[in-house]
Amino acid sequence: MAAEAPLWTPTQDQIEAAPLTAFAKAAAAKTGATLSSYGDLHRWSVEDREGFWSLVWDFCGIVGDKGESVLVDGDRMPGASFFPDATLNFAGNLLKKIGSGEAIVFRGEDKVERRLSWNQLHALTSRLQQLFVSLKVKKGDRIAAMMPNMPESVAAMLAASSIGAVWSSCSPDFGEQGVLDRFGQIEPVVFIAPDGYWYNGKAIEVADKIAAVAAKLGTVRKVLVVDYLGTSSDVAATIDKAAAMEDALAPFAVKPVSFERLPFAHPLYILFSSGTTGVPKCIVHSAGGTLIQHVKEHRLHAGLVDGDRFFYFTTCGWMMWNWLVSGLASGATLLLYDGSPFYPDGNVLFDFADAEKMSFFGTSAKFIDSVRKAGLKPIRSHDLSSVRSISSTGSPLSPEDFRFVYDGIKKDVHLASVSGGTDIVSCFVLGVPTEPVWSGEIQGPGLGLAVDVWDDDGKPIRQEKGELVCAKAFPAMPIGFWNDPEGKKYQAAYFERFDNVWCHGDFAEWTAHGGMIIHGRSDATLNPGGVRIGTAEIYNQVEQMPEILEALCIGQDFDNDVRVVLFVRLAAGVKLDDELEKRIRAKIRTGASPRHVPARIVAVSDIPRTKSGKITELAVRDIVHGRAIKNKEALANPEALELFRNLPQLAE
Numbered sequence: 001m002a003a004e005a006p007l008w009t010p011t012q013d014q015i016e017a018a019p020l021t022a023f024a025k026a027a028a029a030k031t032g033a034t035l036s037s038y039g040d041l042h043r044w045s046v047e048d049r050e051g052f053w054s055l056v057w058d059f060c061g062i063v064g065d066k067g068e069s070v071l072v073d074g075d076r077m078p079g080a081s082f083f084p085d086a087t088l089n090f091a092g093n094l095l096k097k098i099g100s101g102e103a104i105v106f107r108g109e110d111k112v113e114r115r116l117s118w119n120q121l122h123a124l125t126s127r128l129q130q131l132f133v134s135l136k137v138k139k140g141d142r143i144a145a146m147m148p149n150m151p152e153s154v155a156a157m158l159a160a161s162s163i164g165a166v167w168s169s170c171s172p173d174f175g176e177q178g179v180l181d182r183f184g185q186i187e188p189v190v191f192i193a194p195d196g197y198w199y200n201g202k203a204i205e206v207a208d209k210i211a212a213v214a215a216k217l218g219t220v221r222k223v224l225v226v227d228y229l230g231t232s233s234d235v236a237a238t239i240d241k242a243a244a245m246e247d248a249l250a251p252f253a254v255k256p257v258s259f260e261r262l263p264f265a266h267p268l269y270i271l272f273s274s275g276t277t278g279v280p281k282c283i284v285h286s287a288g289g290t291l292i293q294h295v296k297e298h299r300l301h302a303g304l305v306d307g308d309r310f311f312y313f314t315t316c317g318w319m320m321w322n323w324l325v326s327g328l329a330s331g332a333t334l335l336l337y338d339g340s341p342f343y344p345d346g347n348v349l350f351d352f353a354d355a356e357k358m359s360f361f362g363t364s365a366k367f368i369d370s371v372r373k374a375g376l377k378p379i380r381s382h383d384l385s386s387v388r389s390i391s392s393t394g395s396p397l398s399p400e401d402f403r404f405v406y407d408g409i410k411k412d413v414h415l416a417s418v419s420g421g422t423d424i425v426s427c428f429v430l431g432v433p434t435e436p437v438w439s440g441e442i443q444g445p446g447l448g449l450a451v452d453v454w455d456d457d458g459k460p461i462r463q464e465k466g467e468l469v470c471a472k473a474f475p476a477m478p479i480g481f482w483n484d485p486e487g488k489k490y491q492a493a494y495f496e497r498f499d500n501v502w503c504h505g506d507f508a509e510w511t512a513h514g515g516m517i518i519h520g521r522s523d524a525t526l527n528p529g530g531v532r533i534g535t536a537e538i539y540n541q542v543e544q545m546p547e548i549l550e551a552l553c554i555g556q557d558f559d560n561d562v563r564v565v566l567f568v569r570l571a572a573g574v575k576l577d578d579e580l581e582k583r584i585r586a587k588i589r590t591g592a593s594p595r596h597v598p599a600r601i602v603a604v605s606d607i608p609r610t611k612s613g614k615i616t617e618l619a620v621r622d623i624v625h626g627r628a629i630k631n632k633e634a635l636a637n638p639e640a641l642e643l644f645r646n647l648p649q650l651a652e
Contacts, residue, residue, distance in 0.1 A: 006436035007406050008415060018433045020300045023059050030055060038432050038444060039514060045447040046472060049074060052448050053082060053292065053475065060295040060330075063096060064088025064261060064288075071473075077500050078480070078490065080473030083264040083288055090268050090287040091162035092259030093295075094328040095122055101307075102333045104151050107352055108228075109198040109339025116151050121158075123254040124151070128159035130252040135222050137189055139164035139260075140267065144188035146172050146179055146206075146213070147316050148197045148338040152226045152245065154325050156192055161287065164262050168270040171315035171611060172197045172206050178611075178633030179213050182272045185282050186482055187219040192245070196229040200340045207235040214239055224248055264288030267479055271319055271422045279631060281489065282482035285425045286475075293426045293476035294326035300447060302360055302389060302416065303433045306331030312362030312391070313341055313349060318612040319422045320362070320393065332359075346371050350378040350409075357386040364394035365401065365417070366550075366613050372404040373549060373571075379408055389414040391431065394613055396518045396536040399440035400544045417442045419506065419518050423494070424476045428468065428504060429516045440540070441515035449474050453508050453516075458498050461510075465534060467522055468506040469498060477502070507534045524617040526555040527562045531595055535617060538566065538598075541591040542584055547574045552607045553598070554621040556650060565650060566598035567620070569607055576603040602649050606640040620644050 015021055020038075027044060028035045031051060035041045045052040050070040057066055067085030074080050095118075097103070103121040106114045116124070137143065143160040147153040147169060160167045170182055172194055183191070191214055196205040214223045223242035225232045232244040268287035272280035298304040310332040314320040327334055335356055341349050341363070353361050361384075371378070378384060390405055390413050397417045405415050416431025419442060428451050432443040445451035450472035455461050480490045497503040507522040519525070519534020526533040535553045542551045549569045555562040566584070570576060581601050588596050608616045611634065619629050623644045632638040 006438050007402060008413065008437040010414070010434055010436075015434045018303050019305065020303065020432070020434055023055070023300055026059060027052070027055055038435055042445055042447055046450045049448060049472065056292055056296050056448070057083075060292075060299050061096075062088065062292065062295065063093050074473055075500075077473045077495065077502060078477065078487065080477075081265070082292075082475040086264040086288060087261035088264065088288060088291070089162060089259035089261050090291055091125070091158040091257070092261075093291055094158060094326065095125065095257060095259075096329070097306075097331050098122065103328065104154060104334045104336060105309075105356055106151050106336045106338075108148075108150070108337075109201070109343055109348075110203070114151060121151070121155060122257055124155040125158045125162065126254050126257045127249045127252040128156055129162050129257055130255075131248055132159055132163060132165065132190065135190060137163060137165050139262070140166060142166045142168060142186045142188040142270065143190045143192070144183040144186065144217075145169040145192040145316065146174065146210075147192060147226065148172060148194055148228060149314060149316055149321060149336050150194075150226070150228065150338055151336065152192075153316055154334065154336075157325065161268055162257055162259050164260055164266060166267045166270055166284075168272075169316040169321070170272070171317035172204075173199065173315075173636070174317065174611065175633050176209050176212050179209070180216055181279050181631065181633055182282075183213070183217060185279070186270050188217060189219055189221050190224065191217055191220045191222075192224045192226065194226045194228045195232040195235045198228075198339050200343050203229050205229065205231075207238060210235065210242075211239045214241065222248070262287065265479060269322055269425065270482055271322070271425060273422060280634065281493065283422060284479045284482055286479050289475035289477065290322070290425055291326065291329065293424075293474070294323060295329050296447060297323075297427055297430065298327055298330045298332075301427075301430050301432065302391070303414070304330040304332050304360065308332040308359040309335055309356055309386070310360045311335035311337070311353070311358050313337060313364065313367065314362075315611065319425050322425055324362070341367055342370065346374045346376050347378070347381065350382045350384070353384055353387060354382045358384075359386060360389045360391065361387050362391040362393075364613050365392045365397040366394060368392055368397065368401045368405060369543060369550075372401060372408060373546070377408050379410060384410045387413055389416055389431065389433070391416045391418055393418045395615070396520065396540075397440075398536075398540040398543060400540070402437075402439045419516075421504070423478065423504070424474075426476045428470060429518075436513070438511070438513050438515060441511050441513060441517055443515050445516070451516075453510055454498065458501075463510055463512060465507055465509045465519055465532060467497065468504045468508040468518070470502040470504065507532070521617070524554075524621075526553065526564050528555065528564055528595060529561065533564070533596055537592045538564075538588060538596050541588045541596075542566070542568065545584070545587060547571055547580060548584075550607055550615070552615050552617060552620055554617055554624060556600075556621075556624055558599075563599035564596070565600045565602065565624070567602050567604045567607065567644070569605065570603055576601065600649055602647060604643045606637060606643060608635050608637055608640040610634055611636050624650060
């Protein structure tokens with residue numbers, strides 16, 4: 001049921017100041033159309049994709065040669081070609097700005113703080129570019145980094161893309177096999193890693209892991225060890241073909257960075273799917289498609305302007321890192337944090353926001369939920385007056401946590417829950433700064449994206465649950481998958497369900513306000529009695545209960561049907577007794593429906609999640625059914641899976 005009133009409504013001054021408003025006026029002037037609402041603007045952006053994307057290029061100041069044509073074969077998916085004769089350089093667009101102003105502020109869990117001006121970022125990128133050229137890195141070669149979220153990671157990506165090399169990264173907490181499962185497929189020529197990293201108050205050394213990985217990456221010409229713990233030279237000395245990055249950069253003096261203009265569709269990134277159903281898919285994204293989608297989302301949907309201070313809590317193994325660093329193209333200062341967001345307590349990110357006068361605070365839904373459950377109230381303890389937007393992603397943000405943002409973090413803020421994924425290195429649905437925020441709802445579809453919800457017969461539905469689709473091609477679609485020359489894996493991943501239509505794999509629903517609710521992954525939906533139920537609907541109820549820290553829900557095949565099984569991780573000192581089970585069932589029955597009520601409720605001490613913090617319903621479902629898990633390396637805590645094997649509560 002819709003909330004009685006929105007949680008936040010932009011003032012007329014805020015609407016007028018939003019870049020989205022200026023863009024809508026430019027679109028109306030260009031087309032003569034009446035674009036009096038966001039719905040009007042979105043409709044035009046999908047109906048006239050050529051006009052829309054051309055205007056985005058101009059409005060957002062993309063540096064390059066746009067060419068004559070905007071869209072060829074626009075009715076083919078895959079197969080459409082955006083800006084087919086355009087040339088640009090991705091790094092050149094992120095390094096447009098020069099001067100002594102701050103480009104990057106880095107804070108690590110060890111409390112070390114570093115600041116790089118735009119000129120210093122140019123300088124570091126220049127020296128790295130020269131180093132890569134000296135190593136004979138050429139267009140299309142892969143550079144792989146197992147790195148913390150620190151300035152060297154950003155500069156190395158910029159240097160790689162400046163010469164047309166393809167960048168791929170993961171975080172240093174991945175196990176040896178997890179790194180090899182990813183980088184082993186793409187055959188990098190340079191491997192970049194730190195001497196260690198900090199997490200949860202501990203310095204964690206990774207020298208042995210670097211050596212083991214490098215030894216098995218036969219194509220690597222050079223291993224560069226970045227100093228974080230102060231031991232990079234010592235670590236490099238123990239590894240074949242390795243050098244401390246500072247030592248490797250020593251011969252190169254700063255000079256202007258060279259930005260080679262390349263085709264719009266030139267490969268930029270290889271990202272990896274995080275599922276547990278096999279070796280990760282290697283998803284190849286283009287420089288032009290990634291750039292134009294990101295600047296559109298940053299400028300129009302996030303409202304970024306030159307000089308904003310832009311933060312997203314992320315690691316280099318999550319697509320939000322790629323999304324964050326593109327903020328440089330809008331002239332924003334990147335605020336980077338590396339380490340645990342809860343060490344020494346849950347205030348560290350709010351401390352960062354307060355100290356650095358953050359404009360945009362991005363994090364995960366899980367973080368917001370954990371802050372609420374920890375009883376923290378940043379609204380009382382921190383000065384967050386600079387924060388204009390709070391963004392949440394990674395999993396659906398519950399209505400309870402929507403309300404907590406306004407009650408516990410900041411009253412006057414644009415809360416933008418967003419959803420998309422690694423598959424498109426961006427968002428399908430996200431914030432709209434000129435529209436109200438309603439509890440539990442993502443505000444709207446991304447401009448230029450023909451997002452819809454379809455039933456099983458491929459018919460559009462409103463205010464009913466169905467498959468999230470995108471019915472027309474868009475620039476941020478992957479070029480394809482690595483080592484998939486005929487495109488069969490790519491076709492199977494997104495286009496098998498509905499011909500010539502992107503099927504994203506999310507179970508979604510349009511709201512009465514034109515917003516969207518994501519009910520979870522459609523491959524994890526429950527089907528008791530043949531009725532599809534989204535797992536997020538159950539989590540939204542039980543995770544309101546103080547006794548429950550988090551939950552995971554699966555459908556168990558049982559007695560020729562599927563029954564709902566709910567696993568709960570309980571707060572300290574709480575026991576799952578008959579009385580608590582009764583209250584859990586009552587909460588779900590009244591808050592969701594009788595069909596959502598689990599047949600079994602089981603307490604567990606931990607819940608498995610991916611490196612990017614998402615709970616892994618499919619892996620638990622496979623364990624419960626006795627099936628093998630093929631890619632445990634994708635999990636942050638794979639040992640937790642054993643808690644779900646051969647449970648007596650599920651045998652009857």
